[in-house]
Amino acid sequence: VLIRSIGTDHDRLPHTGTLRYADDVPQIPAAALSQPDADNLALQLQTGQTVRFRLYLTCRLEAEMRTSANVLAEVLGREKPDEVVLLAAHLDSWDLGTGALDNGAGCAIIAAAAQLIGQLPQPPRRTIRVLLTANEEFGLSGARAYAEKYQAELGSHVAALESDFGAGRLWALRSLVKEDKVPLVRAWAELLAPLGIVYRDNSARGGADLSALAAARIPLFDLRQDGTAYFDYHHTANDTLDKVVPAELQQNVAGYATLVYLLAENPENLGRAPEPAP
Amino acid sequence: VLIRSIGTDHDRLPHTGTLRYADDVPQIPAAALSQPDADNLALQLQTGQTVRFRLYLTCRLEAEMRTSANVLAEVLGREKPDEVVLLAAHLDSWDLGTGALDNGAGCAIIAAAAQLIGQLPQPPRRTIRVLLTANEEFGLSGARAYAEKYQAELGSHVAALESDFGAGRLWALRSLVKEDKVPLVRAWAELLAPLGIVYRDNSARGGADLSALAAARIPLFDLRQDGTAYFDYHHTANDTLDKVVPAELQQNVAGYATLVYLLAENPENLGRAPEPAP
Numbered sequence: 001v002l003i004r005s006i007g008t009d010h011d012r013l014p015h016t017g018t019l020r021y022a023d024d025v026p027q028i029p030a031a032a033l034s035q036p037d038a039d040n041l042a043l044q045l046q047t048g049q050t051v052r053f054r055l056y057l058t059c060r061l062e063a064e065m066r067t068s069a070n071v072l073a074e075v076l077g078r079e080k081p082d083e084v085v086l087l088a089a090h091l092d093s094w095d096l097g098t099g100a101l102d103n104g105a106g107c108a109i110i111a112a113a114a115q116l117i118g119q120l121p122q123p124p125r126r127t128i129r130v131l132l133t134a135n136e137e138f139g140l141s142g143a144r145a146y147a148e149k150y151q152a153e154l155g156s157h158v159a160a161l162e163s164d165f166g167a168g169r170l171w172a173l174r175s176l177v178k179e180d181k182v183p184l185v186r187a188w189a190e191l192l193a194p195l196g197i198v199y200r201d202n203s204a205r206g207g208a209d210l211s212a213l214a215a216a217r218i219p220l221f222d223l224r225q226d227g228t229a230y231f232d233y234h235h236t237a238n239d240t241l242d243k244v245v246p247a248e249l250q251q252n253v254a255g256y257a258t259l260v261y262l263l264a265e266n267p268e269n270l271g272r273a274p275e276p277a278p
Numbered sequence: 279v280l281i282r283s284i285g286t287d288h289d290r291l292p293h294t295g296t297l298r299y300a301d302d303v304p305q306i307p308a309a310a311l312s313q314p315d316a317d318n319l320a321l322q323l324q325t326g327q328t329v330r331f332r333l334y335l336t337c338r339l340e341a342e343m344r345t346s347a348n349v350l351a352e353v354l355g356r357e358k359p360d361e362v363v364l365l366a367a368h369l370d371s372w373d374l375g376t377g378a379l380d381n382g383a384g385c386a387i388i389a390a391a392a393q394l395i396g397q398l399p400q401p402p403r404r405t406i407r408v409l410l411t412a413n414e415e416f417g418l419s420g421a422r423a424y425a426e427k428y429q430a431e432l433g434s435h436v437a438a439l440e441s442d443f444g445a446g447r448l449w450a451l452r453s454l455v456k457e458d459k460v461p462l463v464r465a466w467a468e469l470l471a472p473l474g475i476v477y478r479d480n481s482a483r484g485g486a487d488l489s490a491l492a493a494a495r496i497p498l499f500d501l502r503q504d505g506t507a508y509f510d511y512h513h514t515a516n517d518t519l520d521k522v523v524p525a526e527l528q529q530n531v532a533g534y535a536t537l538v539y540l541l542a543e544n545p546e547n548l549g550r551a552p553e554p555a556p
Contacts, residue, residue: 011289012375012515036518040376043519097290098318237290240314241321 001030002053004038009232012036016096016235018138029057059095068092068134070142073111075118077126077264084129084153085263086160086218087114087256088143088209090136097239101230105244105252106163107132113256117264124264126158133209136164143212154216158270159263161221162207163256166234167244168226170197170255176204176220176273184270185221188262195255197223203277217272221263223255279308280331282316287510290314294374294513296416307335337373346370346412348420351389353396355404355542362407362431363541364438364496365392365534366421366487368414375517379508383522383530384441385410391534395542402542404436411487414442421490432494436548437541439499440485441534444512445522446504448475448533454482454498454551462548463499466540473533475501481555495550499541501533 005015014032021027033041044051071091077083089106093099114130117123133142147154173192175185182202189199204220206213226248233239283293292310299305311319322329349369355361367384371377392408395401411420425432451470453463460480467477482498484491504526511517 010516010518010520012291012518013289036516036520039520040518238288238314240288240290240318242288242314242317 001028002038002041002055003030003032005032005034005236007035007232007234007236009238010035011232011236011238013096013236013238015231016094029055031055031057068142070134070146071132073114073130075114075123075128075264077128078123079125081127082153082156083126083269084157085126085260086129086131086157086213087260088131088133088160088162088207089164090133090142090209092133092135092137092142093239094137094235096235096237097233098241099239100241100244101166101239102234103136103164104241105167105249106165108249109163109167109252109256110161112253113260116253116257117261124261125267126264128260128264131209136209140208140212143209147212147216154213154218157213157216157218159221160206160210160213160218161223161256161260162210163223163252164207164209165225165227166230167249167252168228168230169248169251170195170223170225172198172200172224173259174200174204174222174224175202176206176276177202177270178272178274181219181270184266188259191258191262192255195251195258197255200224205276214276217275219270219273220276221259223252223259225252279306280316280319280333281308281310283310283312283514285313285510285512285514287516288313289510289514289516291374291514291516293509294372307333309333309335346420348412348424349410351392351408353392353401353406353542355406356401357403359405360431360434361404361547362435363404363538364407364409364435364491365538366409366411366438366440366485367442368411368420368487370411370413370415370420371517372415372513374513374515375511376519377517378519378522379444379517380512381414381442382519383445383527384443386527387441387445387530387534388439390531391538394531394535395539402539403545404542406538406542409487414487418486418490421487425490425494432491432496435491435494435496437499438484438488438491438496439501439534439538440488441501441530442485442487443503443505444508445527445530446506446508447526447529448473448501448503450476450478450502451537452478452482452500452502453480454484454554455480455548456550456552459497459548462544466537469536469540470533473529473536475533478502483554492554495553497548497551498554499537501530501537503530 007015087110090103135141204222206220285293290312365388368381413419482500484498
């Protein structure tokens with residue numbers, strides 16, 4: 001199987017990712033072609049002549065599994081230290097680039113937001129926990145390990161946010177809270193408006209890592225980002241630091257710091273979240 | 279030697295080219311790094327720690343030289359078939375991309391311009407000769423072979439043009455003709471103005487292949503192109519057909535067809551060109 005890369009770029013760098021087989025099919029090799037290479041192949045095939053294609057794949061599953069680790073850091077709450085606002089991003093990246101966007105940017109954004117709050121004269125009421133997961137890319141095992149290890153505490157996780165879409169500007173807030181809490185979230189969103197962020201709706205879903213915590217019905221907050229260039233770089237050799245625009249990274253940090261402070265300082269709890277939309 | 283690529287792009291694709299050694303230096307390996315890779319290396323070196331760099335170069339000089347060929351085509355002049363307006367571009371390309379810009383575009387532009395003129399009800403006074411050279415990239419041997427084989431005819435080459443800068447829009451005309459012919463060229467340039475092309479000065483130099491014909495003092499005409507993106511793609515894996523903008527290619531064809539027709543139809547000769555500026 002050869003597929004055309006899904007990016008909008010025109011670089012000779014394929015956009016890659018995980019391959020999943022249905023149980024009842026033969027596991028044949030598959031690869032993505034860059035746009036120019038797919039164009040070239042398509043033009044050759046259109047001639048009606050026989051086309052020979054040499055496919056040289058170096059990716060492989062290693063027989064032995066290796067152990068990696070999640071990394072946690074906290075700003076301890078001054079009144080309710082057992083109540084946690086969880087910020088998630090992942091430490092691993094796809095193999096071709098250096099992972100500056102996926103997900104170095106996310107790690108930097110949530111760590112910087114927590115650090116800014118931690119530097120305030122007094123910490124907020126609740127604990128802010130930064131969770132940098134291992135192995136988001138290949139099965140979410142880090143997030144699952146977190147869910148398992150902290151299962152008893154998940155009921156007191158009062159909110160969860162995940163940054164995993166590069167460093168593109170934040171432009172919208174989605175929540176997933178009980179209906180009677182939406183007006184409060186809308187009021188908070190007014191404080192994000194100067195950053196160019198609008199409240200959208202109550203259909204937040206969290207990112208891939210937070211999906212491993214779905215059973216705990218933690219209220220979710222999606223700070224949605226401009227993804228214009230994301231899939232041009234994500235999972236390609238071009239996912240490098242020069243693609244991170246400092247001003248956009250800073251706007252992300254400002255947005256997260258604002259919202260996370262509000263969540264951690266909020267006098268009352270938001271309760272559990274409703275079931276997400278199917 | 280590792281150098282930073284000269285393009286303005288941020289792709290993980292190095293900009294490559296020929297390496298020349300002075301006679302008295304050891305011939306050490308050299309390579310160009312893409313911008314992101316150069317950034318990465320520079321950041322590592324700034325730490326002051328030892329940096330290990332693995333350089334895997336596959337380029338090589340083969341012991342045996344191979345023979346290639348120039349390709350010539352003509353629109354025969356109706357009155358002065360022995361007088362030639364020469365249009366040059368090169369058939370070879372650098373090895374990483376497919377050479378769509380360098381120099382597929384140039385071949386297409388001059389061939390299409392000559393074809394358009396050849397489809398007129400009657401051919402112009404002089405012959406238009408399309409010269410697609412072999413081996414521009416690695417020593418201009420095709421152009422030199424042409425100069426040698428047609429040495430006796432070079433005195434009746436009345437003008438020469440070369441297209442070797444991709445398909446970016448034409449924006450200026452430079453000539454290299456005797457001073458008393460400049461007003462005539464300026465008048466011709468008025469016919470190029472609707473295409474957005476202005477007359478610049480009498481300092482044309484021709485391209486690399488035409489340099490092999492310099493001794494013949496053929497009047498030169500440079501149709502200068504927008505090169506904004508040229509060095510982002512030239513001599514990289516990204517030099518592929520999707521980088522050619524059809525409207526820009528067509529503007530080039532229109533510019534060449536107009537000027538070449540005027541040169542071939544001009545009642546009087548331009549004479550020999552002055553020595554080019556040093």
